[in-house]
Amino acid sequence: MMKQWGVLFKKEWTESVRNFKWLWLPVVFILLGVMQPLTSYYFADIIENFGGLPEGAVLDIPPPSGAEVLAGTLGQFSQIGFLVLVLAFMGTVAGEKSHGTHLMVLVKPVSYFNYLTAKWVHILLISLSSFVVGFAGAVYYTALLIETVPVNNVLSGGAVYALWITFIMTLVLCLSALFRSTAIVAFGSLGTALLMSVLSMYTPDLMKWSPGMLSSHSQMLFYSGDTGDGFWVSLAMTIVLITGIMTLTIYMFNKKEVAGHTE
Amino acid sequence: MSLIETARLTKKYNGNAAVDTVSLSIREGVCTALLGPNGAGKTTTLNMLTGLIKPTEGEIDFNKNYAGDRRKHIGYLPQYPKFYGWMTGEEYVSFSAELAGLSKKKAKESTNKMLSLVGLEEDRRKKVSGYSGGMKQRLGIAQALVHEPKLVILDEPVSALDPIGRREILELMKTLKQHTSILFSTHVLHDAEEVSDDIFIMKKGKIIIEGGLSELQQKYQQPAFFIETEKAMDNWLSSINEKSWVRQSKLDKKKLTLTVEEVDTARDALLKDPMLHKLKLLKFEVAKTSLEDLFMKVMR
Ligand SMILES: Nc1ncnc2c1ncn2[C@@H]1O[C@H](COP(=O)(O)OP(=O)(O)OP(=O)(O)O)[C@@H](O)[C@H]1O
Ligand SMILES: [Mg+2]
Numbered sequence: 001m002m003k004q005w006g007v008l009f010k011k012e013w014t015e016s017v018r019n020f021k022w023l024w025l026p027v028v029f030i031l032l033g034v035m036q037p038l039t040s041y042y043f044a045d046i047i048e049n050f051g052g053l054p055e056g057a058v059l060d061i062p063p064p065s066g067a068e069v070l071a072g073t074l075g076q077f078s079q080i081g082f083l084v085l086v087l088a089f090m091g092t093v094a095g096e097k098s099h100g101t102h103l104m105v106l107v108k109p110v111s112y113f114n115y116l117t118a119k120w121v122h123i124l125l126i127s128l129s130s131f132v133v134g135f136a137g138a139v140y141y142t143a144l145l146i147e148t149v150p151v152n153n154v155l156s157g158g159a160v161y162a163l164w165i166t167f168i169m170t171l172v173l174c175l176s177a178l179f180r181s182t183a184i185v186a187f188g189s190l191g192t193a194l195l196m197s198v199l200s201m202y203t204p205d206l207m208k209w210s211p212g213m214l215s216s217h218s219q220m221l222f223y224s225g226d227t228g229d230g231f232w233v234s235l236a237m238t239i240v241l242i243t244g245i246m247t248l249t250i251y252m253f254n255k256k257e258v259a260g261h262t263e
Numbered sequence: 264m265s266l267i268e269t270a271r272l273t274k275k276y277n278g279n280a281a282v283d284t285v286s287l288s289i290r291e292g293v294c295t296a297l298l299g300p301n302g303a304g305k306t307t308t309l310n311m312l313t314g315l316i317k318p319t320e321g322e323i324d325f326n327k328n329y330a331g332d333r334r335k336h337i338g339y340l341p342q343y344p345k346f347y348g349w350m351t352g353e354e355y356v357s358f359s360a361e362l363a364g365l366s367k368k369k370a371k372e373s374t375n376k377m378l379s380l381v382g383l384e385e386d387r388r389k390k391v392s393g394y395s396g397g398m399k400q401r402l403g404i405a406q407a408l409v410h411e412p413k414l415v416i417l418d419e420p421v422s423a424l425d426p427i428g429r430r431e432i433l434e435l436m437k438t439l440k441q442h443t444s445i446l447f448s449t450h451v452l453h454d455a456e457e458v459s460d461d462i463f464i465m466k467k468g469k470i471i472i473e474g475g476l477s478e479l480q481q482k483y484q485q486p487a488f489f490i491e492t493e494k495a496m497d498n499w500l501s502s503i504n505e506k507s508w509v510r511q512s513k514l515d516k517k518k519l520t521l522t523v524e525e526v527d528t529a530r531d532a533l534l535k536d537p538m539l540h541k542l543k544l545l546k547f548e549v550a551k552t553s554l555e556d557l558f559m560k561v562m563r
Contacts, residue, residue: 007361011347018349100345104406107313107341108362109334259315 029134157221299465338407348392363410
């Protein structure tokens with residue numbers, strides 16, 4: 001049983017090594033991570049050179065704090081980073097279903113639990129590794145160019161944000177397993193992420209439990225080393241939801257027909 | 264005891280039965296053909312046997328001697344096999360073997376054996392995306408056999424191939440059937456006649472004819488005469504049609520196919536008939552109708 005899981009995991013791993021996902025996803029995150037401290041640092045220069053300010057005007061923008069820069073980095077990750085991750089993995093099951101490559105796999109004595117969790121763990125491993133290297137880049141350049149942020153704040157904030165990524169990628173796997181159209185997977189997961197973030201921003205009182213609160217908790221950790229109200233509720237709820245979504249996905253996948261059509 | 268048996272197996276899509284109360288019994292150690300035109304329900308039936316599709320009604324029983332998940336004992340080649348193109352042929356076959364539970368070492372051994380059996384040794388390190396249709400078909404057979412299943416199910420294994428590829432696969436199937444039971448689908452009677460022992464003919468979701476090949480051939484092969492003459496046969500034929508030994512006649516201009524009860528009586532009677540001699544015989548041939556005639560008739 002475990003052995004079969006290993007076989008399936010190795011297939012996922014080799015596939016993303018060969019199609020360079022293991023290269024370009026970390027690269028995207030490193031670029032995003034490094035860009036934020038760099039642009040913050042050179043912001044004043046950039047404006048002076050290209051902003052077309054009137055002669056003699058003195059620019060006096062206070063430099064951002066390290067925590068602000070890191071929070072901005074997470075903002076980049078939540079927009080461009082998520083988009084890239086979702087596009088990279090929306091086809092993980094849906095693509096196999098529409099090509100038909102899953103048939104010769106699932107016709108073997110393969111447990112659907114193994115098939116789905118091997119993909120899940122692999123997706124999380126790539127996504128979180130990319131996040132870690134990208135975030136490490138951001139932390140490094142922030143320390144170098146702006147100021148150091150206390151290590152504890154950085155680590156705890158990063159860990160909380162990693163859970164938010166885990167939640168979104170679990171959703172990607174779920175939709176990919178249950179739908180054949182990758183468009184549904186992309187819109188569904190990005191839409192949910194956006195909706196949760198927006199609701200958390202405008203009605204934080206109602207959304208205390210929501211995984212969408214996690215990214216603002218992680219930003220607060222950068223600033224103060226403390227989370228906001230309701231952190232534990234949203235943390236617990238996120239873990240419950242991740243477990244629930246995975247269980248439901250495996251259950252539904254078992255019930256669904258493997259061969260939807262006969263061509 | 265048979266290897267796999269179905270009882271009133273039915274699959275409905277939006278109320279229409281793609282497979283309709285099909286009761287099959289596949290014997291162990293033989294090659295069975297599931298024969299039928301496009302849309303007969305062959306793929307749907309096979310997919311239910313492999314577990315890829317769930318039946319709306321009916322049951323499937325696998326031989327009790329082979330316990331557990333029946334997928335362990337089945338090897339399957341889909342009608343349109345789709346591989347991970349980024350793998351090499353060798354990687355794909357050994358991936359399949361390991362999925363079926365073989366140890367790494369065993370998987371490797373079995374992979375080597377299968378690749379040489381299907382003749383892909385030279386191309387084993389090429390990416391599957393670069394394989395031709397015929398090579399993919401052979402790779403598909405290799406992955407179906409690699410865990411030494413009790414039953415190999417091949418969905419139209421030769422339909423997509425050119426005559427040479429077709430020949431190769433049919434020969435391969437003849438070799439295979441000495442070791443494993445095979446169930447394959449086809450829409451060509453000739454393929455079924457060439458390799459199979461048992462035949463099920465399917466049409467519009469139903470099994471309409473079933474039996475052993477030789478039994479069916481005997482049952483449906485009737486003695487017949489092909490007769491050609493210089494003059495028109497119409498008048499003479501109406502007198503012949505009255506005879507008790509005639510089963511059926513079919514006249515096409517000056518060519519007559521006469522199906523009869525028994526060869527000897529008919530031949531004597533025909534050759535002694537002076538009327539026939541007056542029509543100036545061009546051709547007089549004793550033959551047999553084939554399963555083909557039956558097949559064409561039921562398929563219409
Ligand atoms: N998912 C589906 N939804 C609706 N109808 C379906 C579905 N799958 C199969 N059918 C119908 O069931 C019937 C049998 O299809 P099937 O593919 O089993 O036939 P077949 O004998 O394999 O044909 P072919 O020789 O073309 O492969 C067809 O009429 C087909 O349109
Ligand atoms: Mg078919």
